[in-house]
Amino acid sequence: MRNRLIAVFCFVCITVFFAVGMRGLTIKTIFSDLLPKDDPYVQVFSDHPNFGNPLTVTVMIKRTTGDIYNADTLRKVWEFTRAIDLVPGINHDSLISIATEKARYAEATPNGVDMRPLMEDTVPSSQAALDDFRRRVEQSPNVRTFYVSGDETATIITAAFLENLLDYDVVFSSVQDLAAKYRDDNHEVYVVGQPILTGWVYKLQEQTYMIFGITLLALVVALALYMRNIAGTLTPIICSSVAAVWGFGLVGWISAPIEPLLMIVPLLLVARSFSHCVQFSERYYEIYAHLKDKRKSAEVAMGVMMAPSILGVITEVLSQI
Structure with missing residues (x-):
């Protein structure tokens, strides 16, 4: 004073x-x-970043009438998978859906076990191709359990993002725009994941x-x-x-x-x-x-x-x- x-x-x-x-x-x-x-689980995650990623976006495409084994739904899954792969910051190696090469089925051959992608370079369109695709899914227990719903009316697409390249605004707007684009009277598209939750905060x-x-x-x-x-x-x-x-x-x-x-x-x-x-x-x-x-x-x-x-x-x- x-x-x-x-x-x-x-x-x-x-x-x-x-x-x-x-x-x-x-x-x-x-x-x-x-x-x-200082949490041991967080330390394990930091030491082994290739085993899982919390910055993952999960998209579910659900058919409101019938199952997913039709040309229209599979085409949406195919196109959505390739569209989300163009979102900035995505870890391309983490993208998995029934339309990617990582989703494979096993088939016994005279020369051993043959592992092939569920979906080839084109979307199944004929009834025979659709029936064959359903058979392939049934021969892939992991896909049938984790990527196709029990009633076969929905399938999911998972995509992880790299933290050093992740822009929550861009990811949120891009994925929400894709969901709106592929949503119609016969399909619902749901989006979840930590980047989406944080994107809502930014929005x-x-x-x-x-x-x-x-x-x-x-x-x-x-x-x-x-x-x-x-x-x-x-x-x-x-x-x-x-x-x-x-x-x-x-x-x-x-x-x-x-x-x-x-x-x-x-x-x-x-x-x-x-x-x-x-x-x-x-x-x-x-x-x-x-x-x-x-x-x-x-x-x-x-x-x-x-x-x-x-x-x-x-x-x-x-x-x-």
């Missing part, structure tokens, strides 16, 4: 420093950062920001109605805004992307800073009503509120570790 100008100068310099750091702020999902690195991001904005506006209105003076209203707003600049600026300086799903955390921290400032301001006005001296009231209020406020902040920090 005796060196208010120096304190204000340092305060402004620090705020400007963190404000500059906000230029490097990015909002992006990095899947590996969401996993607990609804603007709505999230609108909700945050309405929430903050409601906090400001409630504060104005409660304090009923300019200083008591502006002080928590300024302090909370500066706290947000410091937090986001630090994240920008260390080049750590912010996970969209965790954007609620900064909002909660700003709200908590809001709450602390309101308590400070309210205590200041209570003391000022008795002392009638602004500087002395500020000193007394800080002396009374500093210890419990710092204790509260430390408790919050430790609870996040």
Whole structure:
């Protein structure tokens, strides 16, 4: 309090420093950062990335009338398989459906066991070809169990994506556009997978920001109605805004992307800073009503509120570790 100008100068310099750091702020999902690195299962996954991939999109094409063994449905599966293989970031080796070469059936020959793709270079169209394709599926237990439904009305397509090349916006929009394209009166197309779930978060991001904005506006209105003076209203707003600049600026300086799903955390921290400032301001006005001296009231209020406020902040920090 005796060196208010120096304190204000340092305060402004620090705020400007963190404000500059906000230029490097990015909002992006990095899947590996969401996993607990000390978990043994996660460590096994990291050591053996070729055995499974959580960034997998599964597409189910379901025939609403009859089974999948018709030229129209198989053509959709064929075309969808090749279309999704063009989506940026896909791991081409992971793409599997009944229309890929990885889906094979076994057949005994005089020279041994012959392994061939279920579907050759063309989609079965004649009834004889369709019957032969059904026979091939029956001779492939893995395909029949995992890629064709029990009632034979649906089949799935699985495609994994490379994390270093994955753009959730692009994958989500591309796969959803394909699903809409191949969906008709006789076919339903369902899409699931972690990239699709995260894609929904990206798609609804603007709505999230609108909700945050309405929430903050409601906090400001409630504060104005409660304090009923300019200083008591502006002080928590300024302090909370500066706290947000410091937090986001630090994240920008260390080049750590912010996970969209965790954007609620900064909002909660700003709200908590809001709450602390309101308590400070309210205590200041209570003391000022008795002392009638602004500087002395500020000193007394800080002396009374500093210890419990710092204790509260430390408790919050430790609870996040």
